[in-house]
Amino acid sequence: xxxxxxxxxxxxxxxxxxxxxxxxxxxxxxxxxxxxxxxxxxxxxxxxxxxxxxxxxxxxxxxxxxxxxxxxxxxxxxxxxxxxxxxxxxxxxxxxxxxxxxxxxxxxxxxxxxxxxxxxxxxxxxxxxxxxxxxxxxxxxxxxxxxxxxxxxxxxxxxxxxxxxxxxxxxxxxxxxxxxxxxxxxxxxxxxxxxxxxxxxxxxxxxxxxxxxxxxxxxxxxxxxxxxxxxx
Numbered sequence: 001x002x003x004x005x006x007x008x009x010x011x012x013x014x015x016x017x018x019x020x021x022x023x024x025x026x027x028x029x030x031x032x033x034x035x036x037x038x039x040x041x042x043x044x045x046x047x048x049x050x051x052x053x054x055x056x057x058x059x060x061x062x063x064x065x066x067x068x069x070x071x072x073x074x075x076x077x078x079x080x081x082x083x084x085x086x087x088x089x090x091x092x093x094x095x096x097x098x099x100x101x102x103x104x105x106x107x108x109x110x111x112x113x114x115x116x117x118x119x120x121x122x123x124x125x126x127x128x129x130x131x132x133x134x135x136x137x138x139x140x141x142x143x144x145x146x147x148x149x150x151x152x153x154x155x156x157x158x159x160x161x162x163x164x165x166x167x168x169x170x171x172x173x174x175x176x177x178x179x180x181x182x183x184x185x186x187x188x189x190x191x192x193x194x195x196x197x198x199x200x201x202x203x204x205x206x207x208x209x210x211x212x213x214x215x216x217x218x219x220x221x222x223x224x225x226x227x228x229x230x231x232x
Contacts, residue, residue: 071096087116
């Protein structure tokens with residue numbers, strides 16, 4: 001199954017020593033601690049509540065913190081986001097970007113983008129820091145500039161992941177980052193049982209990124225899995 005470990009694979013654990021056992025003995029507790037490490041403000045909590053009311057899934061605080069870090073690590077001035085939602089991930093990206101950076105965010109639901117506008121404003125970002133484009137991602141992305149972006153964040157339709165990857169490679173400058181959220185699919189990605197098409201697409205994406213000669217990949221165990229890759 002794509003060369004990924006399954007629950008039946010045998011892995012020899014590293015034996016903890018001394019105090020390290022106390023810190024790392026409970027992995028779930030450690031992950032929960034990491035996810036809550038960076039505090040979120042009122043604007044983010046407001047955006048999360050709007051997402052919950054709309055039945056949308058938001059990135060976790062730990063994933064948001066990772067997005068801030070990644071945007072800052074490439075000194076991002078131009079970021080493209082697939083899946084605006086109510087603005088949770090966008091706020092984190094903007095916090096990591098340069099003060100003059102612009103986030104271009106795409107979503108098929110304009111009403112969700114209206115919530116994101118309010119959340120961005122409540123976070124103190126000027127209106128010219130974000131460009132909202134309503135529409136289906138694969139209709140919008142071809143209109144964006146080649147090699148014009150420092151980071152592309154993909155949190156859209158899982159059935160279109162490979163198309164997002166192809167567009168991202170065109171959009172990114174050399175040294176830019178492509179990031180995919182939710183690649184663990186709540187544990188289903190490594191489950192050996194029959195899976196729906198969206199999980200199969202995630203597995204195909206993971207294989208394609210890992211085997212690409214254009215990308216330097218890493219899979220971060222934050223939130224529901226964050227697949228990151230630098231374009232050579």
